[in-house]
Amino acid sequence: xxxxxxxxxxxxxxxxxxxxxxxxxxAVSILNNIAIFAILxxxxxxxxxxxxxxxxxxxxxxxxxxxxxxLFTLPSATKLDMFALEDPAxxxxxxxxxxxxxxxxxxxxxxxxxxxLSIPVFRVRGDYLAIxxxxxxxxxxxxxxNSPTYTNGALGLNDIPSTANLxxxxxxxxxxxxxxxxxxxxxxxxxxxxVRDDEDAATAxxxxxxxxxxxxxxxxxFFEGVGGGLMASMLTTIAPDQxxxxxxxQLLIIIVLGGLGSMSGTVIGAVxxxxxxxxxxxxxxxxxxxxxxxxxxxxxxxxxxxxLLVVMMLFARRGIMGNKELTDIFRxxx
Amino acid sequence: MxxxxxxxxxxxxxxxxxxxxxxxxxxxxxYGVLRLINFAHGDIMMVGAFVAYIAHSSGVPFELAxxxxxxxxxxxGILTDKIAYKPLRDAPKISxxxxxxxxxxxxxxxxxxxxGGVPRAFAAPDYLTSIIHFKGIVIPMTVIIIPVVTLxxxxxxxxxxxxxxxxMAIRSLAFDIPTVKLMGINxxxxxxxxxxxxxxxxAIGGIFYAVSYPSIDPLMGIIVGLKAFAAAVLGGIxxxxxxVIGGFILGFTEIVVVAFMPELGGYKDAFAFIFLxxxxxxxxxxxxxxxxxxxxx
Numbered sequence: 001x002x003x004x005x006x007x008x009x010x011x012x013x014x015x016x017x018x019x020x021x022x023x024x025x026x027a028v029s030i031l032n033n034i035a036i037f038a039i040l041x042x043x044x045x046x047x048x049x050x051x052x053x054x055x056x057x058x059x060x061x062x063x064x065x066x067x068x069x070x071l072f073t074l075p076s077a078t079k080l081d082m083f084a085l086e087d088p089a090x091x092x093x094x095x096x097x098x099x100x101x102x103x104x105x106x107x108x109x110x111x112x113x114x115x116x117l118s119i120p121v122f123r124v125r126g127d128y129l130a131i132x133x134x135x136x137x138x139x140x141x142x143x144x145x146n147s148p149t150y151t152n153g154a155l156g157l158n159d160i161p162s163t164a165n166l167x168x169x170x171x172x173x174x175x176x177x178x179x180x181x182x183x184x185x186x187x188x189x190x191x192x193x194x195v196r197d198d199e200d201a202a203t204a205x206x207x208x209x210x211x212x213x214x215x216x217x218x219x220x221x222f223f224e225g226v227g228g229g230l231m232a233s234m235l236t237t238i239a240p241d242q243x244x245x246x247x248x249x250q251l252l253i254i255i256v257l258g259g260l261g262s263m264s265g266t267v268i269g270a271v272x273x274x275x276x277x278x279x280x281x282x283x284x285x286x287x288x289x290x291x292x293x294x295x296x297x298x299x300x301x302x303x304x305x306x307x308l309l310v311v312m313m314l315f316a317r318r319g320i321m322g323n324k325e326l327t328d329i330f331r332x333x334x
Numbered sequence: 335m336x337x338x339x340x341x342x343x344x345x346x347x348x349x350x351x352x353x354x355x356x357x358x359x360x361x362x363x364x365y366g367v368l369r370l371i372n373f374a375h376g377d378i379m380m381v382g383a384f385v386a387y388i389a390h391s392s393g394v395p396f397e398l399a400x401x402x403x404x405x406x407x408x409x410x411g412i413l414t415d416k417i418a419y420k421p422l423r424d425a426p427k428i429s430x431x432x433x434x435x436x437x438x439x440x441x442x443x444x445x446x447x448x449x450g451g452v453p454r455a456f457a458a459p460d461y462l463t464s465i466i467h468f469k470g471i472v473i474p475m476t477v478i479i480i481p482v483v484t485l486x487x488x489x490x491x492x493x494x495x496x497x498x499x500x501x502m503a504i505r506s507l508a509f510d511i512p513t514v515k516l517m518g519i520n521x522x523x524x525x526x527x528x529x530x531x532x533x534x535x536x537a538i539g540g541i542f543y544a545v546s547y548p549s550i551d552p553l554m555g556i557i558v559g560l561k562a563f564a565a566a567v568l569g570g571i572x573x574x575x576x577x578v579i580g581g582f583i584l585g586f587t588e589i590v591v592v593a594f595m596p597e598l599g600g601y602k603d604a605f606a607f608i609f610l611x612x613x614x615x616x617x618x619x620x621x622x623x624x625x626x627x628x629x630x631x
Contacts, residue, residue, distance in 0.1 A: 048428075052428070054427075054428045054431055056435075120611045120614060120615045123614060123615065123618065124614050124618065126427050127369075127370065127371040127427065127431055128371075128567075128614065130371065130431055131371055131560070131563060131567075131610070132607075132610060132611060132614065134560065135560065135564070135606070135607030135610055135611070136607070138557070138560070138603065138604070138607060139604045139607050139608075142600070142601060142603055142604045143601075143604070145600060146600035146601055245556070249435065249439055252432065252435065256432060260428075298446070298447075298451075299443045299446040299447045299451070300443075300447050302439065302443040302446075303440060303443045303444050303447060305439075306436045306437070306439040306440035306443060307436075307440060309432065309433075309435075309436035309439070310417070310418055310433050310436035310437060310440065313418075313422070313429050313432050313433045313436065314418075314421050314422070314433065317425065317429055
């Protein structure tokens with residue numbers, strides 16, 4: 001068993017090294033995208049699939065992570081130049097760190113916010129939770145729009161130092177994966193699954209459901225923040241509009257396709273959805289069907305993905321992996 | 335702040351609140367029966383507004399366009415239920431929520447592909463857009479018509495729920511679906527009726543929105559729908575009267591805050607959620623005080 005896991009790890013690391021050095025920039029950018037979305041979806045799956053708390057907030061935490069990392073890594077001179085609407089706040093100018101501490105700070109800020117948020121949010125269950133967290137995602141965007149001293153408002157931040165490459169995204173993805181698996185197979189992870197399957201029964205067994213949910217929420221927020229920081233560094237430019245509900249929707253498709261509660265399924269889902277988004281790019285462009293030009297249809301890909309999501313839920317609710325991991329399949333073979 | 339401006343803002347608040355109320359009733363009806371937040375409800379509203387716009391701008395008289403819009407919103411609502419919710423009645427709640435989000439996203443992007451994301455100006459007929467000057471207060475006709483129509487529709491809805499055979503069936507479904515089926519009531523038909531009612535009201539709300547803020551776009555349903563939902567929870571979800579009260583409170587707050595504290599104007603859209611969070615923190619059952627698990631309109 002150990003050998004299978006180790007060889008998967010070694011192959012992944014070799015692949016990251018090979019891809020960074022030998023693939024063309026376009027392929028590397030797709031792989032980067034896949035890795036970042038895998039990080040986000042892995043952490044999103046912890047709260048949604050493992051702890052069973054259907055929440056819709058990742059775009060909020062990703063936005064926070066992206067802004068924090070961007071503000072930490074931007075040099076003060078650039079900040080002074082860039083903030084066109086109002087002068088940057090003193091705090092913004094004082095923030096300075098290299099990339100790794102900036103990423104960690106992104107995660108920490110998101111996790112602290114998750115902790116504060118969990119107090120009102122986990123008083124409710126089910127669909128209420130979904131809508132409150134959805135609202136939170138909106139509020140973060142509205143604040144980003146309306147606090148020009150911190151976020152430069154709707155103009156967003158540009159010229160963010162582009163430090164992240166496939167080593168960063170790939171290795172953080174691997175770390176996220178390992179951390180998530182360790183959380184799931186720890187006593188906390190078992191408690192999360194108990195809360196998912198029957199919250200009242202879990203309470204009766206002496207599990208403090210509020211703390212377990214908060215713990216899952218904070219872990220999830222931490223990695224979403226880190227993923228957001230990576231995203232900011234990859235794109236080098238961020239604006240509030242990038243962190244709309246569309247982002248959450250993409251993550252939701254990834255975890256549903258891969259299987260709610262399955263971490264290896266999530267990675268497979270990230271590869272399929274992000275690869276598919278790239279592959280289906282032709283749908284949004286001009287097409288000639290038997291000599292008839294259909295014109296450009298921006299958004300057609302998303303129509304396809306939303307149909308895919310509904311069909312998945314209706315006919316294949318368990319996704320590709322169900323709630324199993326890849327290693328479980330090997331185990332059954334023996 | 336003089337009394338005239340105050341009156342002016344109150345009138346605007348009533349109008350905005352009516353729109354939220356109309357949309358909130360749909361959330362409350364569906365939640366009352368199925369215990370499901372119909373995420374696609376805001377987008378059904380968008381469908382209504384768009385159909386009205388397309389029909390009206392291609393030469394159909396406004397009144398007929400409104401009827402077309404209501405009918406197409408009802409069809410969309412019923413189809414949403416049949417395709418995305420009905421097969422999952424016995425599935426875990428999370429599956430239903432995911433298909434609801436899928437349908438919502440599908441409608442937004444479908445209309446985006448078909449009609450483009452550029453906001454379009456909604457040209458309402460003159461008798462709706464005309465303006466009355468009354469003792470120095472400027473009153474657009476819409477501001478009078480919208481609350482009146484809302485009240486009429488509210489009474490019709492309450493009458494259907496409380497006085498008719500179908501209303502009784504809807505109320506009984508809210509208690510216990512399996513038992514109601516055993517009584518020989520066609521539960522699926524009644525649920526269809528609930529979706530049709532909610533969608534029709536949403537379409538009217540959407541048209542009002544399009545007339546008062548004369549612009550529509552495929553994504554208009556998201557934020558209005560969410561606010562209407564916040565209004566429904568504020569009033570006590572599952573209660574029709576509560577939805578209306580919540581809608582008015584939300585509408586007033588938005589108008590008053592923007593009028594008296596213009597520097598907070600950018601945060602207008604955040605109020606609904608701050609309200610929602612506060613209500614859930616301190617009084618999760620909302621103003622009308624229905625028990626969340628056992629609502630009864």
